[in-house]
Amino acid sequence: MNLFDVYPLFNIELKNGKGCYVYDQNDIKYLDFYGGHAVISIGHAHPHYIQRITAQLDQLSFYSNSVQLAIQQQLADKLGTVSGYIDYNLFLINSGAEAIENALKVASFYNNRKKIIAFNGSFHGRTSAAVAITDNPKIKAPINSDEHVIFVPLNDEAALINAFQENEICAVVVESIQGLNGIYEPTVSFFQLIEKLCKAQNAVFIADEIQSGYGRSGKFFAHQYANVQPDIITMAKGMGNGFPIAGILTHPKFVAKHGMLGTTFGGSPLACAAGLAVLEVIEKENLIENAHQIGEYIIAQCQQIPEIKSIRGKGLMIGLEFDFPIKDLRNKLLFEHRVFVGNSNNANTLRLLPSMTIGKPEVDIFIHALKSCLK
Numbered sequence: 331m332n333l334f335d336v337y338p339l340f341n342i343e344l345k346n347g348k349g350c351y352v353y354d355q356n357d358i359k360y361l362d363f364y365g366g367h368a369v370i371s372i373g374h375a376h377p378h379y380i381q382r383i384t385a386q387l388d389q390l391s392f393y394s395n396s397v398q399l400a401i402q403q404q405l406a407d408k409l410g411t412v413s414g415y416i417d418y419n420l421f422l423i424n425s426g427a428e429a430i431e432n433a434l435k436v437a438s439f440y441n442n443r444k445k446i447i448a449f450n451g452s453f454h455g456r457t458s459a460a461v462a463i464t465d466n467p468k469i470k471a472p473i474n475s476d477e478h479v480i481f482v483p484l485n486d487e488a489a490l491i492n493a494f495q496e497n498e499i500c501a502v503v504v505e506s507i508q509g510l511n512g513i514y515e516p517t518v519s520f521f522q523l524i525e526k527l528c529k530a531q532n533a534v535f536i537a538d539e540i541q542s543g544y545g546r547s548g549k550f551f552a553h554q555y556a557n558v559q560p561d562i563i564t565m566a567k568g569m570g571n572g573f574p575i576a577g578i579l580t581h582p583k584f585v586a587k588h589g590m591l592g593t594t595f596g597g598s599p600l601a602c603a604a605g606l607a608v609l610e611v612i613e614k615e616n617l618i619e620n621a622h623q624i625g626e627y628i629i630a631q632c633q634q635i636p637e638i639k640s641i642r643g644k645g646l647m648i649g650l651e652f653d654f655p656i657k658d659l660r661n662k663l664l665f666e667h668r669v670f671v672g673n674s675n676n677a678n679t680l681r682l683l684p685s686m687t688i689g690k691p692e693v694d695i696f697i698h699a700l701k702s703c704l705k
């Protein structure tokens with residue numbers, strides 16, 4: 331049997347990882363400035379993560395959501411404290427797209443509406459409701475109906491106001507930092523306008539923190555820079571450091587009913603152990619502050635490189651834009667300097683999404699490699 335060939339792959343086979351590095355089958359070492367699409371938050375093979383998951387595996391790896399699983403509440407308690415959203419509720423699933431699907435369902439159950447505002451350049455996942463609010467016709471099959479979605483240019487306040495005036499809106503979904511599009515941020519005033527319009531019209535404000543959340547931006551959630559409080563927050567990637575776990579945080583105004591949402595695998599004891607290990611390491615090693623400081627250091631170093639035309643992002647979610655396509659540069663970094671970085675839908679923009687455990691020495695290696703490639 332062959333694999334369904336949907337991914338363009340580098341000719342590299344990875345064998346293991348440790349901290350900010352991964353190793354291929356020939357034991358060649360690569361600096362990981364990409365974290366496998368922003369998933370590696372606390373570094374590869376973190377000892378506390380391994381110990382937590384292994385201990386849970388010894389006890390109980392899985393049971394369905396038909397019995398009490400105390401570790402789910404432990405995760406909710408910890409997440410409430412670390413994120414600052416103590417009075418919100420947590421629903422656990424397995425992937426980013428599922429988080430979006432469930433966020434949209436909660437919103438639509440709540441106000442009984444179905445028109446969604448999303449933004450140009452958005453990416454929210456590939457399942458039916460998630461891909462419908464994603465601004466990429468190429469990944470929509472005919473079955474993925476998006477006629478209930480209104481796409482508005484990011485940061486166009488007049489267009490947003492207009493969309494609200496002409497429609498009864500169920501929800502506005504916004505990435506707190508657009509990732510795949512090439513690292514673009516809603517302005518503080520745009521965020522605040524979304525919050526204001528949603529409140530006034532009883533629409534639901536959904537912040538997609540699947541890529542930008544869990545400390546990566548230098549705050550637990552990137553929207554916290556704008557002093558807004560979304561009604562629903564979606565999370566995934568960094569949440570399990572590679573173990574599939576995702577979640578939505580919902581404002582207490584959303585009343586849960588039995589059977590309203592559900593999942594077989596979501597919230598398994600093993601996933602919760604991974605999720606708890608990540609939060610414990612984030613807290614113990616002060617990783618949010620580290621993401622903030624090292625992010626500033628990367629930006630300061632990049633400002634010295636004249637070939638970089640624009641630097642976008644916050645913390646360890648950074649886009650570097652050049653005035654040429656970065657495909658060859660990315661390949662050079664990988665194959666000549668052994669550094670993984672990401673691309674984006676903007677052909678000229680490199681995306682940096684390293685583990686939050688990186689320090690200045692790793693940044694110096696990256697900057698040296700980047701400068702050599704640009705020579």
Ligand SMILES: Cc1ncc(COP(=O)(O)O)c(C=O)c1O
Pocket residue numbers: 367425426427428430453454455456505509510538539540541542566567
């Ligand atoms: C902002 C954002 N939302 C949603 C998703 C979908 O997540 P998943 O691939 O886990 O379904 C992604 C994945 O890249 C993302 O970056």
